[in-house]
Amino acid sequence: MAKPQLTQVLKMLLRNAKRLDQRLTAQERFWLMRSGFVQRQPEGGFILPTVTLLLLMLSLVLGLLIFRTGTRTNQVIGERQQRQVYNAATPAVERAKTKLEYLFTEEPIPILPSEQDLETALAKDDYQLQDEQRIDINNDGVLDNAWTFRFDSDGKPGDDTVVAYSILTRSIAYAPTDPANPNNPVVAAEIQDDDPTKADKLVVRSSPINTTGVGQRPDCPDLGRSLYVGWEQVGGSQLRKSIQVHAVAKSLNAGNSTIATLEMQQDKQANLGNKWGAWFRYDLEIFPGPSFNWNGAMYTAGNYIIGDSTDRVKFYPISAPSSCVYTESSSEMAIGEFKQDVNGGTPWQGQYVTGSMKANDDRGDSRIFLFGQTANPQKIDKANDSVVANTKPADVALNPVLVLTEDINQTRANSAADNVKSAAATRDAAWNGRAWVTSKRLYGKDEATPYVDDTFRADNRWGPKPVYAKRRPRLVLKRVCRFLTLAKTKFRGPMRNY
Known part of the structure; x- marks a missing residue:
């Protein structure tokens, strides 16, 4: 009795399974087959390999840090020793x-x-x-x-x-002089030789x-x-x-x-001495009738006073850019700025003033070509010269009596030797930013009196010596x-x- 009932139940199950199979979509069949036949991986052995890998990576990182720390320590010690030495x-x-x-x-x-x-x-x-x-x-x-x-x-x-x-x-070293030929020394080393040769001869x-x-x-x-x-x-x-x-x-x-x-x-x-085309101990005044063109270096220990005309005074570099003597130093226009040997080192500051002394006005202008410039010169007039507005040439001009008798720079309008603090000769704050100043074409500097003879002196008053009863003038040695x-x-x- 049990056997026919079991057979009937099995037939019912098969019938339902067939019906279910007919109703399932392709996606539902794929999910059912994947769930039933794909075997799950055992999870019991996954922890040990992971921990081992993490420990290995941690060991490598720690080892690298320890090695880097030791290397850096030695490096710091070496650098400190080197710095001490x-x-x-x-x-x-x-x-x-x-x-x-x-x-x-x-x-x-x-x-x-x-x-x-x-x-x-x-x-x-x-x-x-x-x-x-x-x-x-x-x-x-x-x-x-x-x-x-x-x-x-x-x-x-x-x-x-x-x-x-x-x-x-030494830039050149000679071998010991031959007694038989003392006037013809033999060069042992010169600056063009290799370093070992120069080192042995202290060149x-x-x-x-x-x-x-x-x-x-x-x-x-x-x-x-x-x-x-x-x-x-x-x-x-x-x-x-x-x-x-x-x-x-x-x-x-x-x-x-x-x-x-x-x-x-x-x-x-x-x-x-032949660097300067013009070297003035006194004020340098230019107020020409016809056009005045100047090439080369110029210096005044006093002031430049230039003007009284428009577009007639032009300052050019020493020569053309392709010339062998075309250098900034040979083309500079320098204004005296120095400490005098009076009153414990009183400062003097020369000025570049537009105008003329004969009328004591600020009319006119001058043109200056910057180094490397062949066209469009810079224009200097009362609006951009070195002094503040409403400054006249007589306000800054040197006292000629003190220059000739005591060799002291002092303005005519100020009894004090310190013209830097003088209200009548105040330097324009914008002057140091001008193109001719920043390019060292026209600027203030301390320049020693050059050694020249009568050929170079325009006044021919004192002969070849530039100064008397003062310390011996020394040639400027720059470093x-x-x-x-x-x-x-x-x-x-x-x-x-x-």
């Missing part, structure tokens, strides 16, 4: 700069000293400080202009760094820094030559000489092999400095003992 080399450069400053300002050397004059002066005991020792750096048996001293770089008791530095002034490594570019052009090969041995011609009216300071510092601490090297170059510049760091250092001679 480098700081020890810096005082050597400062010592050398002080010696050079004394050499060119206090030492009784010629106006244009030769290399032998400089070396002889530096060889004096006056240039050896108390804690220094003069050394021989090229093993020729002669003590050179080089010194060594010890230095405390870390603040702890005792000196931990040895420093050596030298001052080189500077490089020529003066030529900021003008003149003398380097292929069409001006002779302009860089000079009649003064050791000085190089820059343009037509300037001489420059290269002086180099080399400093080496080495740590004396065990385990610290840090070596610092430093090179400083100073270029001494001398202006020859242009640059710092270089050498990549390698080679110790020679006595340095091996440290």
Whole structure:
């Protein structure tokens, strides 16, 4: 009885299954088959591999951080040691700069000293400080202009760094003179040779820094030559000489092999008297009838007073841009700004005033071509000259009696020598922003009296000497400095003992 009932139930199930199959859509069949036949992955073994991978990644990150920390620590220690040694080399450069400053300002050397004059002066005991020792750096048996001293770089008791530095002034070195031919010395090294050759003969490594570019052009090969041995011609009216300071510092601490090297170059510049087309101790006045065109450099220790006409006064550079003597220095128009040797250094400030003294008015104008400009010159009139509005030429003009008798700059309208604070000669605040000032075409500066003879003097009053009963005028020696760091250092001679 049970068997027929079971058979009937099975038939009913099959019938319902067939009916269900007919009613199912394709999407419902796919879902049903996927749910029934796709086997689920066991989840029991998933945690261990994940934890292992995370631990491995964490270990790598921690290891990298520890390695980076250790490397950075060593790097900081090395940089600190290098900085300590480098700081020890810096005082050597400062010592050398002080010696050079004394050499060119206090030492009784010629106006244009030769290399032998400089070396002889530096060889004096006056240039050896108390804690220094003069050394021989090229093993020729002669003590050179080089010194060594010890230095405390870390603040702890005792000196931990040895420093050596030298001052080189030679641009050419000669071999020992042949007694049989003393008038024909043999050149042993010059500035064009390689560095090892120059180092053995104590010749500077490089020529003066030529900021003008003149003398380097292929069409001006002779302009860089000079009649003064050791000085190089820059343009037509300037001489420059290269002086180099080399400093080496080495740590004396065990385990610290840090070596610092430093090179400083100073270029001494001398202006020859033929730079200036016009050099006036008194006010420079221009109020022409016909057109007045000027080429070249001009200086007044007083004031420029130019005007009384329109578009008649034009100031041009020294020559055409393609000329070998076309330089900014040879084209500048300078106005005296300096401290006088009276009343503890009273300042003087020259002015550029539009107008004329004969009528004491501010009429007229002047035109100035900027360096590199060949057209459209700048116009200067009462609206943009160096003084405030309503300033007349007589307000700023020099007192000629004081100039000739006492060599003092003082305006006629002011009894005080300090014209900078004078209300009658106040400088226009916008003057320093003018194009001719920012480009160094027309600007104020302190310029030493050049050495000229009667040929250059317009008044022919005092002869060749520009000043009497005053300190000896000195040629201006300017400094242009640059710092270089050498990549390698080679110790020679006595340095091996440290």
